[in-house]
Amino acid sequence: MSVQAFLSEISHTDPTALGRKDFQTDQEIRWCPGCGDYAILAQVHKTLPELGIPRENFVFVSGIGCSSRFPYYTNTFGMHSIHGRAPTIATGVKVLRPDLSVWVVTGDGDALSIGGNHFIHAMRRNVDLKILMFNNRIYGLTKGQYSPTSEQGKKTKSSPLGSVDYPFNPISLALSAEATFVARGIDVDAKGLGAVLERAAKHKGTAFVEIYQNCNIFNDGAFDYLTDRKLKAEAELRLEHGKPLRFGLNGEKGIALDAQMNPMVVDVAAHGEDKLLVHNEENAALGFFLSRLVAPEFPTPVGVFRSVTKPTFDGMMEAQLEQARSKSKGGGVQRLLDAGETWTVE
Amino acid sequence: MSVQAFLSEISHTDPTALGRKDFQTDQEIRWCPGCGDYAILAQVHKTLPELGIPRENFVFVSGIGCSSRFPYYTNTFGMHSIHGRAPTIATGVKVLRPDLSVWVVTGDGDALSIGGNHFIHAMRRNVDLKILMFNNRIYGLTKGQYSPTSEQGKKTKSSPLGSVDYPFNPISLALSAEATFVARGIDVDAKGLGAVLERAAKHKGTAFVEIYQNCNIFNDGAFDYLTDRKLKAEAELRLEHGKPLRFGLNGEKGIALDAQMNPMVVDVAAHGEDKLLVHNEENAALGFFLSRLVAPEFPTPVGVFRSVTKPTFDGMMEAQLEQARSKSKGGGVQRLLDAGETWTVE
């Protein structure tokens, strides 16, 4: 029985009646107390019922890692798969079933270490997936080795003298992999994260959201420079489409270009607001430029770096099937069997 | 016997006496007649003897593909390994043996399809490797399927109705993976390619060179828009550090920014040379911006997109070993065996 036939026989549940509770499961949550994953889980549970999608049409696919336990705690269809491969599985789900809302939950190790290739290929193809990457800059589940987003010099179990690896910039990478939606959120920033999640969910195409997440066991305080109440205003640059890049307690600072086309922090009053860079979610090169604003020299951009619309992989595949079907002369497999040079033995 | 000890016992051959012939092998070349790979091979054979490196200190590692047969035709140490994994093997060689000049030869499929992850990780780490990627926008060896650099809509054996994949931009990807040297050359442009190869060879750190290569069997003419004598001047943008971005038969056209920070082609005379963008090999964001100049809307940049110096992975690893050795109290393994809580049974 084909899925189409099957779907035509069942009727979906009412999405309007859903609340956050409907997305909780009875499984005991196995994250460490205090882990940033809890806050992200809560935001996702808050966002899902607002999307107007029947609960049975959500699929969450994860890899392996603390973050990847996410599906167990979310009452949708879910798969806790193998390390780094979630984007591939999610691609298969979405390509076969464009009717589903397909999410990938992954970690910095899962997505960028073993899974780096699938990660960039999913984005390149613009498969309609929502990819949430919990970046705690550490391998949590395997008890604390440096990850591809750990800062150079980090001392961990596997780098007692300090890691000599340079980190990836996940936002740069996603942009260069042609992702059509790229954003950053922070575990403890419920409001900002919620807004980003909602936009990601509604984006048609690959939506990548990097979520800074505190691992209080193996990398505690990694994002304190950004989340600490006292530092926040100076450390965070909220991205808003069409708005000049301003930050500071009263927006008194801004980002502009210097003569070498490098970014510089300026005093808005002195420099002039019209000379600030203006955020444009449709300009990939600008998005890339923004992704290079890295602490401590620069404030950390938070929000949507890029958002453009392009036909999705699954959509184009579907269209191609449709077109081929419409041109087909019918006859099914027998027609193929009968085709070509044949002869008859009597 | 340790490699150090071994090396101290042998004496290297004289690199100054080397010529291009010394790098040819007696193996029959198994590329199709007319393949662009021949021209690249010739340029590499021309470049190697000019580097002042003893022949036995070169190692060429490749993956699988037509391009990856390269080592058989180059009389150095060489390994024709497995599909996509050459950067990993080369990393091991270089990390154990910083004394060697280690090269990776790969194709668009080998490097960006199956090997995409190793490709970006080698660059992230800035391992001192020279990576030559022959981009023919097709899988040659497996007889013509679309590759991750094939243009959308391409009809191939595996995409009879046209591929729905969007391509990667290899230069963008390399830049976002933090590569310290990123350049583009063209098989038939001997001079330009030679210059780029030489700079790559001399760069300390990961040097990535994308080489446009014609596969005259499965993707003939893919780069004609750029290599055709008649179109070349309009189609090519030669990058020169510190120089404004000009092209056209007499440099009458240039690249500037529009109000949205997007690139535009301008008439130099009308627009003013001082308003053109100036190439700066040290600005990663600019490099990325340039990588987005794609035909037919824009001329294709050729030459060096980025070149900066940063400590290499192998160098830092070596330094860390050295530092640890200098702090060590000696005693070898026995000291470790004896350490910790012990007791004696009489």
Add this chain to the structure above:
Amino acid sequence: MENSTAKSTTTFESVAIRFAGDSGDGMQLTGTQFTETTALAGNDLATFPDYPAEIRAPAGSLAGVSGFQIHFSSREVHTPGDEPDVLVAMNPAALRANIADLRHGGILIANTEQFGVKNLERAGYTSNPLEDGSLSNYRVFPVDITNITLRAIADVGLNQRAAVRTKNFFALGLVYWLFSRELTHTEQWIQGSMAAKDPLAAEANLKALRAGWNFGDTTEMFAQRYEVPKARITPGRYKNITGNEATALGFLAAAELSGLDLFLGSYPITPASDILHSLSKQKHLGVRTFQAEDEIAAIGATIGAAYAGGLALTTTSGPGIALKSEAMNLVMMLELPLVICDVQRGGPSTGLPTKTEQSDLLQVLFGRNGESPIPVIAASSPGDCFYTAIEAARIAVTHMTPVVMLTDGYLANGAEPWKIPNMAEMPRIPVKFHTDPATFKAYARDEFLARPWAIPGTPGLEHRVGGLEKANITGNVSYDPNNHDAMCRLRAEKVARIARTLPPCEVYGDAEGDVLVVGWGGTLGALRAGTERAREAGHRVGHLHLRHLNPLPDDLGDVLRRYRKVLVCELNLGQLWFLLRARYLVDAVSINKVQGKPFKEAEIARAIIEHAGSKA
């Protein structure tokens, strides 16, 4: 014109012809045309195309030799033939690479124009074999094929390069004449398909074809013709089919028979890529083909498709299986239906990628961490790939399990005349998606121990699966020691239980006696032919060809015990042999070779006779 000759005609039961030339010489096309014409003439036949490993090896080099052998007969044909009776050598390299195989006394037709100094040298000859007497064991017919052809087509006005390329049709015409074949089929093909693309070339090729026929008919050189009468063949409509085409069609048929949407996730690899190519063309049947970034992504996407309710297929060859093994293990754990089709090639490592071998059996059985039982079945001829594909799909969806289907390079590229099946007569593959939330337990099991297929989108069935051990019945994560033990045994039993649904072993030949020849996969023809020869020599021999390698048939142990000796014949170093010894403690003998080539009939016959004789 076909009957215009006045020369005498000799009748043969069977003939094998090999066309050999440079890869640019169109030998595969020549072979295919000859095959189709021969099939139309009513012979049974088998073919063996042999491509060079390179895309375009240097012209005239040994590496660039391309060959195509066809064996046709008035009786049943099992293999392409051990030794060709006729060799057509378009250049010195083709001669050198193939002459050792030509039967002593066989016919050699050589294109003299190519035997200049340079080409002789390229092929590694120091003197011209056509002249130095070294070919005295054969009946040599030196023909200046190139130049005669050029003259024959001069008026068409092709450029030199294109003109020279028609010479294979001259050779084909000549061989048609020699074996009393009609030109009609090839003429029609030229005038149809070829003319549509390039009318000028079609005209020239037609002339070349006829010129070859006329050359045979008129020249003094050829004193007689040969004839191979029709075979007795099951009535029906036939076509030539390669293993890869049949595999593709088989999965299309399985989709139609089950009603499921076919999804193929694949990464190109020799010799499996053609399945991807074939299925890519069937979008109108709702087939989704996904060319992934690598083998892992290919099976990953396929797992996603299986989970989502598709007929999930991934295709590859040995190195790809190595890469897929972690994901194969996941899908075994998920208990989802998915077929992994492994077109085996010469290993280990990159090995001999364009050659055939049967050396992935132990890999697919055991190449995963932990206790990971996966059913394995193998196709035994190009056409059988069709039925094997359907069987693989049937097992997968009925038993909710990944299934490995093994074919090999020999089957994949080899073609055989194939009786076209009738879809209407084929049994459906019943599939049921679970719907009832009240009765839903993700790891509850039916009589086959299969769990329910509960696809996303089904209200009330929201649940989580994964690679961690799961509690029996509920499927929740479980670290319970006894549950783990029980689940490992349940999964093993589930696969073992498939044997209950299998027919008993069918032995060809003697049901007991001196020797049982056991084989699997693409060696069927050679083992059958070898068995026949040995039986004709008076030995009591049975031949058992296994389609199911995991689980093995329930009665296999009994069958093995009915013979004094068991010979396990394989193109590896003894993998099924190893399995049968372990399973049945049978002191079997391994007959093996690893040469990238199929068995010869004579090799098998010799081995059987040797072991039938030794009363151990």
Add this chain to the structure above:
Amino acid sequence: MENSTAKSTTTFESVAIRFAGDSGDGMQLTGTQFTETTALAGNDLATFPDYPAEIRAPAGSLAGVSGFQIHFSSREVHTPGDEPDVLVAMNPAALRANIADLRHGGILIANTEQFGVKNLERAGYTSNPLEDGSLSNYRVFPVDITNITLRAIADVGLNQRAAVRTKNFFALGLVYWLFSRELTHTEQWIQGSMAAKDPLAAEANLKALRAGWNFGDTTEMFAQRYEVPKARITPGRYKNITGNEATALGFLAAAELSGLDLFLGSYPITPASDILHSLSKQKHLGVRTFQAEDEIAAIGATIGAAYAGGLALTTTSGPGIALKSEAMNLVMMLELPLVICDVQRGGPSTGLPTKTEQSDLLQVLFGRNGESPIPVIAASSPGDCFYTAIEAARIAVTHMTPVVMLTDGYLANGAEPWKIPNMAEMPRIPVKFHTDPATFKAYARDEFLARPWAIPGTPGLEHRVGGLEKANITGNVSYDPNNHDAMCRLRAEKVARIARTLPPCEVYGDAEGDVLVVGWGGTLGALRAGTERAREAGHRVGHLHLRHLNPLPDDLGDVLRRYRKVLVCELNLGQLWFLLRARYLVDAVSINKVQGKPFKEAEIARAIIEHAGSKA
């Protein structure tokens, strides 16, 4: 103070104690301290730490229970003991998860403070087992450990949370008292290592420790103490060592003995990561550790290091082996020395990642495309990992081949007292890089069929290697059929020939008789103990523990035939069993379990006795 007690003391031959608590309760530390003190007291001993799968499972949950068992004796100890004689349960979950194992009549010490309603509920109790009579089979000692400790350390001034955390030292002190142990070692450790980090905590812990001891000494509850006399142990210097530490040290030793530079390419995975952690600390010995982006890159870099002249090691667990298999095949083809260390864990797929299993044997033997022989050896105890690592490295560089070394989660995390080896007495591992261009052929072979190691940088040895089949001797690419066949057999013979260098099988116990127990890997202790028990019961039993699994020892077939029954005991579904049946056609019996747990001595003894009895 240690001798201040007036209570009576009973002597035992052997005792097993299990400390169990929440993962935050410091049970591993408690166990380690008890182990060291016990070793210093001269007992033979074995330990078994049992971590929860989660990093931090919810406090008080069953999933969060952490345990540590120690078995100590005045005679030889082989395993951590089947059933503990003493259970210390720090909370209800610890009690519930462990009580089934406690020997009837055994001692249970429970921390009553934790047995409130909420914790009971978390553990799934509906009533308090300390009060409802359900523990009547045990000698129960309810102690309010938390509050007594808090009172004892009140004056130190720790905050509540930190103060509560010292309660494990109270428990430790109490058990020390119970088993007549001195506090000295732990006191010194607290005053040394712990005080250096946190003097306040050290002070509190010291007080808690002493309070526990005093509690035992003074309270009425405990009427008597126990004593386990010293064992007769080979003289020498000892330390406790885990399998992973010993593995790391073994490779360091191999590097020193061969003079080669050690290179480790690895990707973290439980339970192998600690080898990476250990070696990362040894940069001063010239060790290069490379944490790769995945398992494939890890072995890839390691291949590069082998090619470049290093002692090349990659470490992983089962899922990582699946991913490495394509590259393992390459290095087999390259014939370069490289060790793949597989710390096996519970499979299949993600399986039970923190548990032990022996189910990767067939995977490492057969999990590659084509005919791909790779030597496999297995360590049999934590300390033996050291020697196995050296042996693996020796085989790799002597025979120019990849080698798989198998350990498992049980060995990796388990510790045993280990006699410290003397490097000066260990045989060197001779290594020679080829230098002479005149005699250089990349695939020429020595008497072991090993090819030369020709590293980059050596003048005149420039050459190319790769995964395509290569011509015998020269190593150039070759598509020749007979060469391929010959090379496949040569590679197989090369591995087979390693057997010539191996010592004959050493059987423990009876050299012939009723039953031969065959095992491999981390089950050594249980099989040895089971064998001893069966022999004590009067059966003629031998125990053969195989270190070399490929090739198998030359005399193994003979040894197997000397017993009426062969029992192959493994923590899988019968993998070595399968191998031995295939190789020797021996009708062996598989004794197996897959529970993520080691065998019990009694299980093995029972199986032996059963089969020794049945005169089949």
